[in-house]
Amino acid sequence: MSSQSLHFFTPSSTACPNITFPKPSLPAPNRRLAFASSPRTFSIRAVSESSDPNPAPPPVVVADNGAGSRVVAAADSSSIEVDKVTEAELKENGFRSSRRTKLVCTIGPATCGSEQLEALAVGGMNVARINMCHGTREWHKRVIERVRRLNEVKGYAVAIMMDTEGSEIHMGDLGGAPSAKAEDGEVWTFSVRAYDANRPERTITVNYDGFAEDVKVGDELLVDGGMVRFEVIEKIGPDVKCMCTDPGLLLPRANLTFWRDGSLVRERNAMLPTISSKDWLDIDFGIAESVDFIAVSFVKSAEVINHLKSYIAARSRDNSDISVIAKIESIDSLKNLEEIIQASDGAMVARGDLGAQIPLEQVPAAQQRIVQVCRQLNKPVIVASQLLESMIEYPTPTRAEVADVSEAVRQRSDALMLSGESAMGQFPDKALTVLRSVSVRIEKWWRDGKHHEAMELPAVGSSFSDRISEEICTSAAKMANNLEVDALFVYTKTGHMASLLSRCRPDCPIFAFTTSTSVRRRLNLQWGLIPFRLGFSDDMESNLNRTFSLLKARGMIKSGDLVIAVSDMLQSIQVMNVP
């Protein structure tokens, strides 16, 4: 017989009279009352037969001083921490209308100052992304410091994502110019030579030494997936002469691909390592700065993810685990999609480069597939690039952009990302507002219309205990929808149970209580989760009572709210009204 079984606990005499449950016919020793003192409480638990019948010690409030050491403090209303912006949003709009889709903003020259960062935090930025393709490490370090300071001083909970450069072929900078215009019929030189100050006009440097050998006369050269196109007309040593066939704006360090007879050419550059030597230095920098996420560009296989994860595990300080996000932006990453996502802690649909590697009309189907695989494997997924591209220059989005954002929200991706719109655009705050309002609107439409999808969520855990957690979360989410509860509560040390609830995309928000600051920040990326930091014990009754009083004191919940609580210590489901 297995060591764990699902127990129906007898409702207390004060349990909700409107809900009747089958009388359990379990042997007497396993029957326990769940919260005889709290009204309208009912609990279903999977209890280990060897579980300790003695009550757990009272809860301890733990404060994390950020450097990994822990301080025990007295319980007061400040001993629960939640993002200030989410708190205000909950109080203002109520549980139902709080936003479920998370927002990532790329930080660049337009948004690197403290005031601009704070405006983004107030506007709903959950994660700040720094792109190591651009800027110096010192520049990025200052951005990280500013975000951390805002979190500490102003009570935000913005997580940091570092995105690697990767070693795909790209142009160098433009000798300091912000952009350069290529006109139809002009001949430009692409060269692997290193120029000092005297770079000839219409000359672009290329980062990949084998460039001139790999390309052939007649190849089509695409800048940024086709924003500008050239045809290779002549090769002279390290210089490749190209004629512009589709004019446009060249941006510093833009990605380059070349095509022959309608297909992407993968020559020796296919052998370039996913993580270059410069990337490893950036990763060391990210570990030293304790970033929350490292997004790996141009992932080709699960191997590189596994390698990076063990590298991080060996080097990072305990207590500050870093999540590894696989960027899906190449043909190889689509080929090995399932195993890459399985190995990663999350994925990004990096549509910018993906659209340069596969025909554009295939990108929407790829996005749909990546989002679906991520949700099935319980990994957070970010939809990125060109969501609101026109807002780099204009204060309102196009109708088509709004439709695109809506589609990503409708697919229930965990997060949406701004790139140039927030990094160097003229209207970063307005772009964020568009993402926020479209998300809230589409989520509401989906809930009100009861558009519950029939996505199959396969078992992801391997152990029996993990399977129980999954079943509990799936059932709790379903109960939450059917009973129209106000919120799901989850007490989770690692965040795993919270992500399992998030995966079900329930109608109500999920309050995720966790003891560690870094887990709390990482949960920021996941759909529908409102992460709180709170010290708690294995005694659920006391955890709940304390949480209720702390949240009531802050005006975040009120008597009578209906809540379903689950926990990864006790593997239980409890339904109750806030006393």
Ligand SMILES: Nc1ncnc2c1ncn2[C@@H]1O[C@H](COP(=O)(O)OP(=O)(O)OP(=O)(O)O)[C@@H](O)[C@H]1O
């Ligand atoms: N730290 C930075 N410093 C200067 N410009 C930046 C910075 N970060 C982003 N940008 C600008 O914003 C644009 C969009 O940012 P984004 O992060 O999407 O980069 P990208 O070059 O398109 O590459 P990737 O494929 O890695 O996303 C960049 O092309 C660049 O012009």
Ligand SMILES: CC(=O)C(=O)O
């Ligand atoms: C985000 C990114 O790297 C891309 O879209 O290519």
Ligand SMILES: [K+]
């Ligand atoms: K990058």
Ligand SMILES: [Mg+2]
């Ligand atoms: Mg990219």
